[in-house]
Amino acid sequence: MNIADPTFGLTAQSLTVLHALAGWDLDNIIGRLPDEEKRHWETHTYPMYNGRERGICITFGKWISTNCRILHIFFSECRNSDNIVVTWWFADRPFNAPELNTDDETWTKNHAFFPWGRVDQVVQHIIGLMKNQVG
Numbered sequence: 582m583n584i585a586d587p588t589f590g591l592t593a594q595s596l597t598v599l600h601a602l603a604g605w606d607l608d609n610i611i612g613r614l615p616d617e618e619k620r621h622w623e624t625h626t627y628p629m630y631n632g633r634e635r636g637i638c639i640t641f642g643k644w645i646s647t648n649c650r651i652l653h654i655f656f657s658e659c660r661n662s663d664n665i666v667v668t669w670w671f672a673d674r675p676f677n678a679p680e681l682n683t684d685d686e687t688w689t690k691n692h693a694f695f696p697w698g699r700v701d702q703v704v705q706h707i708i709g710l711m712k713n714q715v716g
Contacts, residue, residue, distance in 0.1 A: 589628040590635045592658045594665055594700065599626070599637050601704045610711045621645040622715070633660050641711050652714045654707055663697040669710055 588596060611622050621643045629638040636657025643649040650671040659666040669691050695702050 591628065591637070592635070594663075594697065595636050595657050597700050598656055598665065598703050598707075601700055602639070602707060605704075605708065610708065611715055614715065618643075624711075629655055629657075631655065631657070634658065634666070639707070641714055652710065654710055656703060656707065659694060665695040665697070665699070665703050666692055667695070667703060667706055667710075668692040 591599075607622065607624060608619075611619050614622075622641075623644045624639060624641045627638045627640070629636055634657040636655055638653055638655045640651050640653050642651035644651070650673065652669060652671055654667060654669045656665060656667045658664070693706055695706070
């Protein structure tokens, strides 16, 4: 047994989505904004565990602004299947995952499921969420 796991226990699909997103430049999302405004937008990546789901959370927002809610996007393999699930929510800084509450809209409305292997669709969905955040 190795002393450390550089995959953080993530599945191959989650890691593939992560690496595909790493190939995107933030300028593809905020490119049409004035240069002065571009410098305020940031993205951060965190491993996140939600019960049995182990995935990645990307936070994206205008960190300098007090009135801009930060977009959090979590993706992982879906519990009890090989599908990929993407869940998103808005919150104030810093990174803070919502608690699992079945009455919370985050877990009942703000998610999308993708068939196993459809990493391209997952990436496009996440990029779309980020572009919507910019407006």
